[in-house]
Amino acid sequence: xxxxxxxxxxxxxxxxxxxxxxxxxxxxxxxxxxxxxxxxxxxxxxxxxxxxxxxxxxxxxxxxxxxxxxxxxxxxxxxxxxxxxxxxxxxxxxxxxxxxxxxxxxxxxxxxxxxxxxxxxxxxxxxxxxxxxxxxxxxxxxxxxxxxxxxxxxxxxxxxxxxxxxxxxxxxxxxxxxxxxxxxxxxxxxxxxxxxxxxxxxxxxxxxxxxxxxxxxxxxxxxxxxxxxxxxxxxxxxxxxxxxxxxxxxxxxxxxxxx
Amino acid sequence: xxxxxxxxxxxxxxxxxxxxxxxxxxxxxxxxxxxxxxxxxxxxxxxxxxxxxxxxxxxxxxxxxxxxx
Numbered sequence: 001x002x003x004x005x006x007x008x009x010x011x012x013x014x015x016x017x018x019x020x021x022x023x024x025x026x027x028x029x030x031x032x033x034x035x036x037x038x039x040x041x042x043x044x045x046x047x048x049x050x051x052x053x054x055x056x057x058x059x060x061x062x063x064x065x066x067x068x069x070x071x072x073x074x075x076x077x078x079x080x081x082x083x084x085x086x087x088x089x090x091x092x093x094x095x096x097x098x099x100x101x102x103x104x105x106x107x108x109x110x111x112x113x114x115x116x117x118x119x120x121x122x123x124x125x126x127x128x129x130x131x132x133x134x135x136x137x138x139x140x141x142x143x144x145x146x147x148x149x150x151x152x153x154x155x156x157x158x159x160x161x162x163x164x165x166x167x168x169x170x171x172x173x174x175x176x177x178x179x180x181x182x183x184x185x186x187x188x189x190x191x192x193x194x195x196x197x198x199x200x201x202x203x204x205x206x207x208x209x210x211x212x213x214x215x216x217x218x219x220x221x222x223x224x225x226x227x228x229x230x231x232x233x234x235x236x237x238x239x240x241x242x243x244x245x246x247x248x249x250x251x252x253x254x255x256x257x258x259x
Numbered sequence: 260x261x262x263x264x265x266x267x268x269x270x271x272x273x274x275x276x277x278x279x280x281x282x283x284x285x286x287x288x289x290x291x292x293x294x295x296x297x298x299x300x301x302x303x304x305x306x307x308x309x310x311x312x313x314x315x316x317x318x319x320x321x322x323x324x325x326x327x328x
Binding site: 004007010047048049052053056063066067069070083084085086087088089090091092093096100103104108122198211245248251252254255256 | 271273274275276277278279280281282283284285286287288289290291
């Protein structure tokens with residue numbers, strides 16, 4: 001079966017070339033027009049057009065390949081500025097990789113310049129749905145009014161009011177959480193170069209959550225993380241948690257089409 | 260076998276969010292179509308979430324169980 005070329009990332013810094021074998025003995029570079037792609041020869045049984053759609057259905061295979069992809073990209077990101085490729089960007093020949101580099105030369109170089117000295121940080125604002133609901137139910141004024149009204153109502157009216165209260169509570173929890181999360185993101189913006197919402201408010205698995213990513217310059221990292229800690233304390237009172245992960249390679253800020 | 264180590268779920272989800280969904284998109288000779296990857300991503304996430312819930316339930320049961328004599 002044929003061998004394919006699996007590509008991990010592209011950089012414009014040659015500094016990493018000498019260290020590639022330290023990261024993984026199988027990776028190597030393919031260069032053209034001042035851009036360097038870090039790649040590996042991959043067996044066709046993994047990534048051929050025929051086998052790939054089947055393989056990605058196997059979560060064990062997928063997990064190992066995703067981890068492998070991240071291991072290489074992450075190790076390189078600690079050494080040079082790079083743009084990670086989306087998972088499973090595979091070529092048949094080195095010439096095709098070079099042609100791709102030539103095709104995207106300018107936007108790739110421009111994006112790389114913008115990313116020099118910056119790192120991605122992930123932020124997950126989340127709460128246990130029942131706990132946040134409990135907090136809103138106890139602290140929201142409209143809820144208080146409805147509860148008082150409920151106490152004084154006849155059984156028939158109380159039934160309708162209870163339904164109204166449940167509906168209102170649901171939408172209030174959503175808007176309350178969104179406001180809190182947005183305020184948190186807003187306060188972190190001054191410490192970052194760019195930011196992006198990975199997902200808006202979602203409810204599932206007993207959680208209400210919102211995810212964002214920030215691109216932070218090296219000298220802003222400490223103030224950024226300090227502000228995160230401050231926000232963590234503020235949000236805790238409203239039963240909302242803040243999870244910060246990173247530094248990540250700039251997965252969320254690498255796309256040359258959108259930017 | 261088609262199982263994922265539940266202890267590493269958070270990391271896997273964080274990784275999937277980035278490695279599968281983000282990064283530079285260029286036309287390789289072989290690529291997974293956007294529709295495929297979206298479906299795949301959702302499928303894996305659902306699977307991981309259900310594994311996670313299962314693990315949490317297991318823990319709850321263990322915590323709630325009286326100590327055996």
